[in-house]
Amino acid sequence: MLQQILSRLERARVLDGVSDWLQGRVQQLSGPRAVQDALHGTWLGHPLHPVLVQVPVGAFVSASVLDFMPRGRRAATTLITLGVASAPAAMAAGLMDWSQMTSDRRRVGLVHATANTVALGLYVSSLIARGSGRKARGVGLALAGLSAAGAGAYLGGHLSYAQSGGMNQAAPEISRVPQEWTRVGSLSSLPDGKPAVRKVEDVPILLFRTGGSVSAMIERCSHETGPLGEGEMVGSGSDACVVCPWHGSTFRLTDGTVVHGPAANAQPMLRTRVRQGMVEVAQP
Structure with a gap:
């Protein structure tokens, strides 16, 4: 009832x-x-x-x-x-x-x-x-x-x-990423200093390259699953952030820290490494 x-x-x-x-x-x-x-x-x-x-x-x-x-x-x-x-x-x-x-x-x-x-x-x-x-x-x-x-x-x-109000909407995507290292593309194919979207299985990942290092976060916003890959980038270098196009939540690209709400949860990050010029990601 x-x-x-x-x-x-x-x-x-x-x-x-x-x-x-x-x-x-x-x-x-x-x-x-x-x-x-x-x-x-x-x-x-x-x-x-x-x-x-x-x-x-x-x-x-x-x-x-x-x-x-x-x-x-x-x-x-x-x-x-x-x-x-x-x-x-x-x-x-x-x-x-x-x-x-x-x-x-x-x-x-x-x-x-x-x-x-x-x-x-x-x-x-x-x-x-x-x-x-x-x-x-x-x-x-x-x-x-x-x-x-x-x-x-x-x-x-x-x-x-x-109804998952206030929950980290991006967290469940972590379990859908393979635990073993998985290639997402070559380092040279990623723009330096700008985010780019790639997929692991069917999970969209937001990659951010700075020189020879790459960070990777779940691309769907932790607030309401907005497409961060379509959001505006603000700042540069280690302070570079992506702004969700739906509600304006702002996350630091290098570590997923939430800088501005309405999101209160950090954006889930993946492990990354570069091997023989190829970028690989895995679960944390």
Whole structure:
């Protein structure tokens, strides 16, 4: 039953009007590129949102336990205050990631965000009730908030694992590259200082030659599998980067490091060597 509901939610085009409007507002208010990168988790090496949600979720769950322990409600109120105060940062990071997702993921993400917003409102109401001396009401509102947050967490898990939102979309391609050294072409056929696309089996690889050395990365972008081979190259030498033509994620060609988001994961790299003038690649 749950799977059927989620499948219908993924296809619920009725949500697209609100989703598209909110996506536009988030992108308008996202601020400088440095702020966007920080919220995406580019500096962290994976999305920031799952890290930040641990604070409010942990605080809310712990508060519910303390609410039913002798003399625990004061501590529970402190934890709820911590959870409410930390929630906006987690929401900002989540919205930034969500704004760069595909339509089917944004539909699920929209309901996920709505459930968490309802949960936050219930916890704020719980704090107000506790502050006015209505402790039983405060506990009830907190339990309702935990239920809404639990529903939101379930949808977030579906978005992350079933729909691969925030996952490294290029990582599975590594297993399709042979473990043994495989030729991809001659060194002389590669332009010096510019990326070039070659295939290993049916996996597109982006090669970057600098003199007699060559680096190789999976050509499909780790964010949403955009064709990096069609992207613009910026910089030169060891600082040369390729920009994904779909969403603008920027990766350093020599080591796959993500320089700008929305990608938060580095681009998977392959081992390379040059033997008798031929370039060979293999799994890491």
